Amino acid sequence: MTAHEEARSGRKAPKSSPYRHPAAGWGAAKSVAEFLVRERSLVSGTRAIQRMNHENGGFDCPGCAWPDDRKGLHLDICENGIKHVTWEMTRKRVGRDFFAAHTVTELMEWSDFDLENQGRLTEPMVYDQASDRYLPITWDDAFAMVGRALRSLDDPDQASFYTSGRLSNEGTFLYQLLARELGTNNLPDCSNMCHEASGRALQASIGTGKGTVDVNDWQAADALFVFGVNAASNAPRMLTALAEAYRRGTQIVHINPMVEAAARDTIVPHEFVEMARFHATPTSTLNLQPRIGGDMALLRGMAKALLEASRTDPDAVDREFLGRYTHGYAACRQVCEDTSWETIEHQSGVAKRDILKAADIYRAADRTIISWCLGLTQHEHGVDTVREIVNLLLLRGNIGREGAGPSPVRGHSNVQGNRTCGIDHRPAPAFLDRLQEVCGFAPPRAHGLDTVRTIEAMNSGRVKVFVGMGGNFALAAPDTAYTYSGLRNCDLTVQVSTKLNRSHLVHGRQALILPCLGRTEKDHQRGGLQSVSVEDAMSMVHLSKGMKRPASTELKSEPAIIAGMARAALPDSATPWEAYVDDYDRIRDTMAQVLEGFDDFNRRVRRPLGFRIHQPARERVFLTPSGRAEFSHAGLPDVLNADGTLTLATIRSHDQWNTTVYSDNDRYRGIKNLRTLVFMNDEDMRERGIGTFDPVDIVSTAKDGSKRRLDGFLAVPYDIPPGCAAGYMPEMNVLCAIGDYSTQSDQPLMKHVKVTVTPATPAP
Incomplete structure (x- = not known):
């Protein structure tokens, strides 16, 4: 039983108290030590700490995108980064025996913590509808299955290729190349939901x-x-x-x-x-x-x-x-x-x-x-x-x-690099021109689907194949029930992952799990040990090289998986997919010709700390239509709710990284043993007759008038302005309707959900 389940069953009571201690410090050190002991990673975790974010042969933290220290700091690390790496380096494994023992229907009842806590995926798996289980499949057969599905589409836009923010620059470039050679700009990514x-x-x-x-x-x-x-x-x-x-x-x-x-x-x-x-x-x-x-x-x-x-x-x-x-x-x-x-x-x-x-x-x-x-x-x-x-x-x-x-502040380690290197459903014409000239094919010019419109297209049947390159799309996206129905309406869903998560269980009529190397692991190819590059939140590009033996001999790198799918889907492609995988320098040589600011990529990225991508605006050269920096003069929006409803923002707890939850604690907000909560202003609680830890029902009202609800969450008083509330994602993503997205950015309104909060209705 997880901490979450214990809290809900009453075995571990939730607690809330003001946090009065400094951020980081001994609280972080204690939390890291306890986590390393729990995961049995004292030795490997300590070794990883000494190599993470180091300029000489180290690997880049797969957590946030804050820049690396430029003065030789030997412990340029943080609590959540260590947990993220330790979570990846776990000794636990998920292979054919695990899947033989559990149906997908059974696993759907497990908590998200328990799913990821089973450990690293070890071999490619295919969903078998008759037994409701995942079965082993060879890599060749898995690639052939993807190839058949993509080649059989009536229109390339019936496929959508999603990526999370941890995919390397080299993997990113190959991924967009696959999609665009196929003929689509359907390249949704986590930036569509964030920045x-x-x-x-x-x-x-x-x-x-x-x-x-x-x-x-x-x-x-x-x-x-x-x-x-x-x-x-x-x-x-x-x-x-x-x-x-x-x-x-x-x-x-x-x-x-x-x-x-x-x-x-x-x-x-x-x-x-x-x-x-x-x-x-x-x-x-x-x-x-x-x-x-x-x-x-x-x-x-x-x-x-x-x-x-x-x-x-x-x-x-x-x-x-x-x-x-x-x-x-x-x-x-x-x-x-x-x-x-x-x-x-x-x-x-x-x-x-x-x-x-x-x-x-x-x-x-x-x-x-x-x-x-x-x-x-x-x-x-x-x-x-x-x-x-x-x-x-x-x-x-x-x-x-x-x-x-x-x-x-970018929240994922290479989300900025993903966009720089081609993951963009609205690609610039100049980028497409260079891609066509260098790579020798005519890329599509029409804008593709972003995250919200991909979900809508899956539900309507216009997207039939969904490929998820990392992340946990089913939980990260808004309107959880609608996202689930879209994924289940696909002919094929493909998830490239390191660990078991909800997106493997909410799948299409056919489904593949393709396990990949983690950032911490050595990537051996025919050309030798490979490195990949990432771009931080401040446009620095640097190399990352794994230090650990892979969790399984069956794991493939993300570039190798992308190339395998591409060759199966595009058998007549002139792109040297196999040569690219043999030696990532070849990918970087091509990127240097296509991407603005990546000249002499292979040499510059090997400098200590890498290189910074040139930005004209930093030199007061503004590439706007006027050639100047543009003032805006928009009117102020009315952000108040006139009907007594609250504005709810979805947030992360401290012991969480995106959709990965390490525990049910949120140390910096004084919360223990609880995630199904809503933070509220004291006065708002009193007006509604709600006390601390009282169960409440939360109902959201979408722009179109439709409603979504969560029942039995616990109310926690917090220092937040009147009329405002907050609660954790992904649990509260269900409240954000798919149609509630910004007309300015197309982002889901995850920080502006209109809700009513009332004392829970007693069970009949």
Whole structure:
């Protein structure tokens, strides 16, 4: 019985208490030690810690995309990274004997923790409908099965190729090559659910879909503004940057509906003297709590304050920069003047005096970085909000110079590299032109399907083959029941994975599980031991080389699996698939010809710490239609619910990485033995007659009026603004309707779900 099941059965009571300790520190060290003991990985886990994120022959952490240290730090690691790697390096195995003992119907009743906790997949498996079990299949037969399914399609757009953020750059390039040679741009990815808004906003504002700063800029900034980021759990290595910045005198402002542990103080584990002294370093100088979705109004207020100050202070805005490098400033100024302080306070949920504090910090700083994560993007107005960030930066010329600029926090180790290397359902014509010239085929030009539209197309029968390259699509996607029905409506689903998860059990009429090497494992091919490359959140590209013997001799690398499927589906392809797999340098040589900024790829990526992809916006060259940085001037959205409903945001617990749950604890929020919960404001609970740990029913109302529900979740009081609530994904993904996605970014509105919460209806 898992901790989750024990909590629900009453054997382990859930607990909630305020967390008062520093982020990381001894709490993290204790948690890591307990996890290593539980997973029986004290020796292998310790060895991995010494090799992870090292520039000389190490492997890249498969967790978050925070940049590696550039000063030779030997323990550039974090609690969640160690857990992620240990989870991958487990000694437990899932092979034919396991599947012979359990039907898919039986496994559907298991918890998601228990599924992944069985260990590493060891051989390819095929679903047998007659026995309701997965049976062994050879690699050749598995590839032939994929090939037959893809060749038999009436239209290449009847296939969709999804990827999570951990696929290497080399695997990414081959994967998009497979899809486009087949004839489709149906390349949905996890960015469609996470940072699509960031990419579209930055592209429109400054001509690049990425942030412009690097880790050195973080060390040079006078002020850091961190919006919608739970750094201690989602980008824990950021804590080092925050602690160092505070000690330098940098002003640090956290803006989040929930004041997270990382927004208070930290003890960085590799700072041994501070650990020994139990000495915490503050990580903020100001914390503001807007209502969910109120960040855009708060940003508008900061810009308004700056413009008002400019009437008497000529240095409040950078007039020279504005005149030389920007377009649309007058319209932006007008919309700020036309937006009343009353409206800004009402929509943000933050008092004018507190917004002015943040504006004063920004105005006093010479160099400012603004960072953000999914707290800003998973909203209807996510693109407008990120553009409002750029507006604020432009007002003081905080772009294209040291210590300043936009810095989105990417949550998965190579999700930015996936997009850079071709995973894009809306590919740029220039990229397709180069692909055609170098690779010798005519790629499709029409836009493909993103995540939401792939799910809709599976349900309607327009997508018949779904390939999942990593991740756990069934749980990561919104509207769980609808996603399940779409996957089950496919003729074939293919999941390339390291561990058993829900997506293997929610499958098409035919289904394959193809087990792959993990990031920690050695990748031997005919050309010798191979390395792959990844791109971090700040555009640094570097190599990653596994250190451990593979969990099974039957495992194949992701490039090898992609090439095997491609050769079976495209028998007449002129692409040298086999040669690419023999030596990944050959893939990189082709990538160097196709991808902007990858010139001389093989040599540059072997430099210590790799290389940074050139970004014109960093040099104040803006590849926009006007040739200048573009101000936006969108109206403020109304983010309040007028009918007494709450706005719910789905979040992750601390002991979780994306859909992988390590335990039912959330240390930094003071939660133990519980995941089926909803965090609520005290007053909202009292108004509804709800007490701590009372069971509640949660009903969401979609844009189309349809409703979805979760029953029997437990209410937990928390410091969150009135009218707001939060709960864990993937459990709460069921509440987000497939049709509730942003018209600006097409992202599911996972941080803006309209719900009613009532005391649970007693069982009859």
